[in-house]
Amino acid sequence: MSRFSEYAGSQESLDQVVVEEPLEIRISHLGKIRRIAVTMRTPVGDRELAVGFLFTEGIIKSPTDIVAVDHTQGENVVTVELGDEVNVAEPASRNFYLSSSCGVCGKESINDIFVKGRGIIRDTFTVEKSVILSLTEKMQRNQRLFEFTGGIHAAGIFDALGTHIVTMEDVGRHNAVDKCIGYLLSNGILGKQPLILQISGRAGFEILQKAAVAGLPFVSSVSAPSTLAIEVADTFGITLASFVRKDRFNVYSHQERVR
Numbered sequence: 001m002s003r004f005s006e007y008a009g010s011q012e013s014l015d016q017v018v019v020e021e022p023l024e025i026r027i028s029h030l031g032k033i034r035r036i037a038v039t040m041r042t043p044v045g046d047r048e049l050a051v052g053f054l055f056t057e058g059i060i061k062s063p064t065d066i067v068a069v070d071h072t073q074g075e076n077v078v079t080v081e082l083g084d085e086v087n088v089a090e091p092a093s094r095n096f097y098l099s100s101s102c103g104v105c106g107k108e109s110i111n112d113i114f115v116k117g118r119g120i121i122r123d124t125f126t127v128e129k130s131v132i133l134s135l136t137e138k139m140q141r142n143q144r145l146f147e148f149t150g151g152i153h154a155a156g157i158f159d160a161l162g163t164h165i166v167t168m169e170d171v172g173r174h175n176a177v178d179k180c181i182g183y184l185l186s187n188g189i190l191g192k193q194p195l196i197l198q199i200s201g202r203a204g205f206e207i208l209q210k211a212a213v214a215g216l217p218f219v220s221s222v223s224a225p226s227t228l229a230i231e232v233a234d235t236f237g238i239t240l241a242s243f244v245r246k247d248r249f250n251v252y253s254h255q256e257r258v259r
Contacts (some may be wrong), residue, residue: 018152019043020171021076025050027059028081029088042152042170045179046071049170050078052182056210059088063185121237123217125194126259129249131162135198135220136244142167143200154200155180159193173199174206181214191215203242208232218257220244225252 002010021043025036036059041049047069054060060082067081082088139156142164155176156167168179177197184190196218197211203221205228211219212232218239225233225242233240233253240252251258 018171023049024077025053026077026079027054027088028079029086030084033079039172039175041172041175043076044170045168045183046078048168048179048182048186049175050080050182051186052178052180054080055181055185056178056213058213060086063188120235121212121215121217123194123237123257125160125217126257127160127196127218127239128259131158131160131196132220132241132244132249132258133246134162135196136200136222137246138162138164139167139198139200143169156198157184158196158198160196162196165189165195173201173204174210176200177207177210181210184214194218196220198244202226203229203240205229205232208236208238208240211238212236220249 002012004010019042020040022038023041023043023046024038027034027036036057037053039049039053051060051066051069060066060080065082065086067083070079070081071077135156135158138158139154142156143152143154152169152171153173153176154167154169155173157165157180159165166180166183168176168183170176170179177199180197181190184195194217197207197216198220199207200222202223203219203225205226207221208219208229209232217237218241219233220241222244223242225240230240230252232238237254239254239257241249241258242252243250
């Protein structure tokens with residue numbers, strides 16, 4: 001690439017750019033293979049992405065639904081084999097293609113999105129302000145790809161004391177969240193304790209919808225929330241903190257969890 005500056009003109013240079021490629025997610029059930037979606041993603045954590053996506057879409061309900069996850073090396077396809085006894089939920093109608101910037105594109109109606117909520121989250125745990133203020137820096141320390149490319153989203157999972165559990169990166173913020181949820185599900189962590197979801201960008205509707213499905217009671221974002229994200233957080237009992245900096249943050253819903 002050519003690097004331009006006001007005083008030095010142009011200079012030929014090499015640059016590390018984030019990878020974006022399509023991933024086809026399939027399920028194998030009762031001897032039949034079915035394509036569920038094609039999503040544009042960064043090819044890291046594909047297994048976790050597929051599992052998390054199927055879970056947040058309501059296609060699977062539990063890690064016990066999964067028999068095996070097949071990701072052939074060098075191919076942009078992940079096939080998740082489900083047990084014969086699993087009652088496979090029909091995903092809400094949507095286009096098969098998902099861009100890296102939109103995790104809900106192709107939905108036929110807003111109701112298709114809300115139906116997957118698992119009810120109101122009633123966890124009564126609290127989080128100290130100092131913990132919330134520390135999350136962004138802790139997540140950044142685990143953002144390996146951002147360090148080299150400067151152009152990738154991240155999502156991190158922490159416990160109520162701020163202990164780091166996992167950080168996932170992707171060109172799409174919704175994919176990064178699905179990767180985290182897939183990791184929690186695959187490792188038997190989801191639902192065992194209250195967890196905090198930290199995201200690197202804004203808190204949009206799709207992020208809060210995924211948190212609601214996964215039962216994550218606390219979402220923290222570096223940037224702004226949207227009106228619909230606040231509505232989802234308030235409806236499903238999620239504490240939403242945004243504009244999180246080193247010394248301040250705003251809380252838009254269920255502030256009783258912050259102390």
